[in-house]
Amino acid sequence: xxxxxxxxxxxxxxxxxxxxxxxxxxxxxxxxxxxxxxxxxxxxxxxxxxxxxxxxxxxxxxxxxxxxxxxxxxxxxxxxxxxxxxxxxxxxxxxxxxxxxxxxxxxxxxxxxx
Numbered sequence: 001x002x003x004x005x006x007x008x009x010x011x012x013x014x015x016x017x018x019x020x021x022x023x024x025x026x027x028x029x030x031x032x033x034x035x036x037x038x039x040x041x042x043x044x045x046x047x048x049x050x051x052x053x054x055x056x057x058x059x060x061x062x063x064x065x066x067x068x069x070x071x072x073x074x075x076x077x078x079x080x081x082x083x084x085x086x087x088x089x090x091x092x093x094x095x096x097x098x099x100x101x102x103x104x105x106x107x108x109x110x111x112x113x114x
């Protein structure tokens with residue numbers, strides 16, 4: 001196995017490079033977001049220079065031992081909102097014309113207090 005072979009989301013490690021669509025390194029993996037019990041990969045928490053962001057699984061194009069590659073440009077990644085540990089996600093129809101199931105962040109009104 002080489003560093004460029006595809007890997008499972010469960011084997012991503014802290015500090016793995018996160019690469020934008022243009023091939024530039026934008027940050028590192030700080031946390032893998034998923035449910036082991038349900039075997040569902042939500043995405044990754046990425047440490048940028050100034051803050052952390054969450055990149056959803058639907059925006060990730062490949063996972064290897066050397067890098068997590070996303071379909072987002074570096075500018076799009078830096079424009080993402082700061083990671084919020086209390087935010088939750090739910091399954092919903094996503095994509096152009098809502099043709100497939102994916103993860104969507106709950107609105108603030110959907111979240112339970114506390």
